Structures are given as C-alpha cells and as structure tokens.
Amino acid sequence: MKVALHACCGPCLIEPLDALTERHEVVVVFANPNIQPAEEYGLRRDTLREWAERHGLDIVEAAYDPDAWEEIVEGVRDEPLLRCPRCYALRLQQVAAEAVRLGCDALTTTLSVSPYQDAGAIDETGNRVASEHGLVWLFEDYRPHYPEATRRSREAGMYRQNYCGCLPSKAEAEEARALRRAQRRSR
C-alpha cells in the first residue's frame, strides 16, 4: 500500500518509518499547525528536514496555520482531554487531504510514539478521519518504541523539544518542571 505517515516531529519519525517501509511505500507529511511559537515550528520542521535529507527522504509540508488550531480549540484551550483530540483531528485532516492528493491508500501517524499522548483518542480520531477521506487507517501503538526513538534521536544529534507543541502545553510543561524543582528543594 501507499501510506501517508503524519510526522509530528523528527525524533518520533525514526522508528515508525523503519517499521512501515518494510511493508509499504511511505510518504511523510509534516502537518503541525499546533506548534507555537513560529520559531519552534521552524526548528522542529528543520530538524526533520535535515534528518530526512541525510536519509534521502522527501518530506511533504502541509500549510502552517496556527489560527486554524486556535479556532478548533476555542472554549477548550486549557482542557487537554478535550483539546488534544481536536488537535489530532486537525492535523490528521491535513495529512488525509495530502494523502488523497498524492494517491495514497492509507493514513497513519507517529503521534503514538509518545507516552504523553492519548493513544486511544489518536486511534479513534484517525479512524474517523481516514474513513471520511476513503482511506485505510493503519494505527499502531508505537509507545514501546519510545526508548529506542529517544536513544536514536540523541545519537543523531536531533533537537528534542521539551513540550508537546501548543502554547498551553508549553505553559503546562513549564509549570510541571517548576513543581518538580520545588519538590526536590523541599526534600
């Protein structure tokens, strides 16, 4: 099959790409309007591009439209349980549109590499989006690959972000780090 693989970032791409290219023709699509600020978006995209160039791989980049992300999370911006499924849907819809344009048969994502994501919501959302676009949804829970993805991306010298992508997640991650520092100091 020809598979459109949504890449959320370079480090998370490495392991799913290996697994999928054993069985399929793979088109990698970077579709992440959730990432803010724009400098961070550029950094993650260029990290992916540089790694891809070294491996002779082409990357399709979907439109970067952070306003579209802000619109779909309106009213739930500070509620990750409601916000994240909408974010997955927006990104997978962008990838599905590219998949149809490029004549792909199937859709999948690297999002499930991260143990910080909701694998169930990714699967449910991807299934719906794929079916709306006449595509096969090829979900795999890649969380067991996370340690190897971490090791390989470090070895490759890739930039590794310390928050998921949106501005609320940046604030939440900073808050969690501050809390851990305070807990360490109080021991």
Ligand code: SF4
């Ligand atoms: S935390 Fe991550 S998945 Fe959730 S809305 Fe923000 S960028 Fe999207």
